[in-house]
Amino acid sequence: MSRPKRYSLAIELTAFCNQKCGYCYNDWRDEPSTIGSLPREELLGLVDRALTEVEFDHVTLTGGEPFARPEIFDVLAVIQKHGKRALIISNGGIVTEAHAERLAPYNPLFVQVTLNGPNKELHEEHVGKDCFEPTLAGIRALTKFGVPVTGCIVITRKNARVVGEILSLWKSLGATDVALSRYSPAGYASEQVAELLPTRSELLEALRQASPFGEAGMRLQVTMPVPQCVVDHAEFPHVNFGGCPIGTEMQEFALGPRGELRNCTLHTDVVGDAKKASFAELVTAPSVMHYRDVTPEFCAPCPYKSSCLGGCGAAAHSVFGERGLDPFVAQHVDDVFGDKLRAARKGIAGFVPATRLARRSAEGAAR
């Protein structure tokens, strides 16, 4: 079989994480010990085979918290052997100067670290207690040893109106590139959809606060789909937008901690078992190649539907149990869903996303 080209492979090195983020899209977020991680030799063999069978542009190391896995440096060595570079998604909280010093020679593209508030209180409201200072220390350690750090803000209902203050913090930390990751209710994060999903108005406010930073030279990239019907991208010329790349050569696949390959880190559906099938076969599997055949009915008249796909399909699947309209859009145009969110926000009735409900039912039946 020929060697296909794809943009990236995100390797989830471990399910363990030192933080407990409400917006975490890992489906295993509240039970990492049941997932674990691949044994060292098996992991290294898979990474080596992935880079042999598919021409990935680069590799993303994530988790869980990737620095919680000591073998991260062994994985970096395999990536380096193939002439590729890695970028790392970390919360920064367990990164020490020793980590940073050891990491620097691998010349990573960057380490992406998230801050969700301009202060300890708001940041920790998103990620759990006693995480703010360790994250700042991790950022400073990486910077000290010349490892590029890219900022990230997960934009939620709680922080959308202080994004300008958070960007000021990032600026003070020396960040020139910041990802604006609009909260997406996929996987575990879908449990918090009522609490965290920003409205269109809230996201617009966040983008308005971000714009001056972009105008001043900070590179801002919105890293979750924001459909054109919700936000006119042209109104924010200093902010970069994009769309879901699944099914294109720009796709970033996810290699899970059990060796399963998925369409992206947010999707829970498994394309196939990479321990048994070749990566070349998996990245060209029908469920990947036909992903873009589906768009929500709401999008039928829209000229952008083929590129937009109605937003994040993983979030739609998590919340509604099927690929459809992104809950970020649906909250405003799906009356039933909108009413459920409002009821949950007022404490009148809880909202349990479809896939989480199915999961609980399955777990209950198994007991």
Add this chain to the structure above:
Amino acid sequence: MKDDDDDLDREAILARRNVLLATAMASLVACGGEADGGTASAPAGSAATSTVTATASESAPLPCLTVEMPKEPPPSASAPNTASASADKSAAPSASTSSRLAAPIPPPAPCLSEAPKPFPRPCLSPPKKP
């Protein structure tokens, strides 16, 4: 249970969708009825893909979830992109979902589904080589 912002957001989205459609139609008229073919991304492996050699930016924020879209293939090469045309029926939105959605505006003629480039801004040109 709704507040003013809810109503404003809903109306803004529906109005914006109409603007997008009108813009697409105007573009078609201006082009003599020929779509410029920039809407959809090419399926992986398509010869029409324009970003095959795109590489990760040296310092750009992680484009882990949204990236620039490849150039669209000619309409004749496009995969079907509506739920009803999907080969994967399990993934198609159900009638129960669609009935919950706001009333859609009438769909355009099939030729109008291929319209202006969705992401024409220069920032989405291929990233530099690391």
